[in-house]
Amino acid sequence: MDIAALLTSAGINIAVCVVLFSFYSVLRKQPSNVNVYFGRRIASQHSRRIDLCLERFVPSPSWILKAWETSEDEILAIGGLDAVVFVRMLVFSIRIFSIAAVICITLVLPVNYFGTDRTHTIIPFESLEVFTIENVKEGSTWLWVHCLALYIITFSACTLLYFEYKRITNLRLLHIVGSPPNPSHFTILVRSVPWSSEESYCETVKNFFSHYHASVYLSHQMIYKSGTVQKLKDDAEHVCKVLKNASLEKTCKPSFRHCCSGAGGTNSFKKISNEMDIVDGRMGNSDMHLETTTKECASAFVFFKSRYAALMAAKVLQTPNPMLWVTDVAPEPHDIYWSNICIPYRQLWIRKIATLVATIAFMLVFLIPVTFVQGLTQLEKLQKMFPFLRGILKEKFVNQVVTGYLPSVILVLFLCAVPPVMMIFSSMEGSISRSERKKSACCKVLYFTIWNVFFVNVFTGSVISQLSVFSSVTDLPAQLAKAVPAQATFFTTYVLSSGWASLAFEVMQVFPLLCNIFQRFILRLKEDALDSSLTFPYHTEVPRVILFGFLGFTCSILAPLMLPFLLIYFFLAYLVYRNQIINVYITKYDGGGQYWPIAHNTTVFSLLFSQLIALGVFGLKRSSVASGFTIPLLIGTLLFHQYCRQRFLPIFKSNSAQTAIDMDLRDEHCGRMEEIHEHLRLAYNQPRLIDDASTPPQSVKHHEDMDSGQSSSEDMEKGNELIKKDRRRPVQPVQRSLSLNSDKSVLGLKL
16 A cells, blocks of 8 residues: 555545534534434433524534533533543543654654665655565664664653553542442342242341341342343233133123122122232232232342441352352442343353353454455455456556555444444343443453454455465464554554544434434424433443554554554544533443543553564564563563552452541531431332332331331332432532542542
């Protein structure tokens, strides 16, 4: 591929971005598209009145200025800590690749270009391989420049990573301390409750925690089977009862007439009436309890009197059998993934193995489109294998479009199917919270894209270009060192197609826009039916940002020409995603910044991998000095990663006992504990059971009223109204106040 093909791809993507951004700046001003481009503001303000510009049909950059001027505190208040973490990923990428671009463009690129004694042509007709490290001859003394650039990039990245990790850890601690009392801090999820023929699950949970946690146990709430399958089962049971009711009516009519005419008519009538009441479901509390206990899961939410007690109960092993009474920290009420709560704990390991096998199989199937894409980038080699292709690519412009633009576009289109599939796999895995499910899908998409976009493209490109496979595993490092610089040009075009163009389609919201047009102008639906409830697609966007960072670190000294295009992507992403967080996406729950450890670990892996590739290239170029200085860099990066794992990662896995105790003492001093305990009774109501007439009255068992075993009807009605109200509005993260500065010193949050 030459510079002209790269410029052709860049020109097409720039044109697409300019057109879509211009359309967006006009479409966002139209009143009919308010629910598409201002969904979060509509949900938070409970109003469809948005301040619209009077010049509705003139493109304007006002949204860019608004996104740029929004502070990080406003992002935290609007999108939560996860949104801030995502923005910090972009800020880190902008900083590190600005340093890398300056160093590599000014030092490495000239060395690569003049690395061999050759006659250079006009720049547009130069091959892109001339700007890579492949153009440096063996034994060159100028390879120390590449080693120096690698040192600068690694030290800069580690320094920025450390300060970002420290900053986000402080934000996470403030998020825990500064929010209002969170029901999840007092609650644990108990699964694999042992079955007993003598008592129900509800009584088993009550007896166990009343005995072993008597001083701190507050109450518990059983979890009942719900979901589509259970709903179909309940509907089938209801139909059977109706049919049975109808059959009894037919058989009872003669008996009714006969009994009314005889002396014993009254007793017979009462008997038949009682049978009908049972069929219709009009039974006493004891009978209803017997019916509803059959739908209980072997799981329950258990509430404790303090955060520290709940934390200890969640972490300690409850019985000598680790497969019984399994405890975990409960998710936030809005974060619970109710469909997976009732999955038997013994099935989880089978589900995880099954999803792992399915993910690997999907990755293997994806080799077909990747190999096809690499065939388009190696047209000269394929023409030798398939001579009938020669006539198609005679025109120069067609050749440039096919080699420079089409391969990356085809790969991007195939990759669009990956996030939904991975989300399905994560749901089947058994995640108990929505944030955990999205985080699991994020990891799967990340591994999938790094493997297929980078490694498979490198290997298949090498196979197609050489028409041979690696002879042995020992040849893999050397072949990798040869193949990665050769494929750097494809990765540059991929950044243009998957990066720039994806941002333009993201800000346009093409699919919601088309759905809005179809519903409003074709189906003629009312405005109330068009409300948007999109949440930020972290499982799609976080892997994309991390993947581009991986490509940038790997190809920084190998193909520096990629870095300017990559830097433009991160600048555009910073503006686009801030705009989407402010206006479009609704925050229903907050994962507490759990995506940053994923970004940190992948960044360190990218640094190590780039150093290994550089070590292999230096070995192939016979530069012992550069190879010798790269080894200490590998060791230092590993030590830095281990330090960060020990220093910061545990804070993202669990709350500290000190923080929990200090928060408990603060609430006890303020006299808020009783109010918190009352709120726990209403926090974890299952969505399907709220409006269900068969909601069991024993759903919440309290330690104070063991005899009655029932909560008052007023509390249940109040809780149902609160839950319904919460579902109609998004969960707004808490506004941080200046009082957090005092809490910061009291609770020991200083890092």
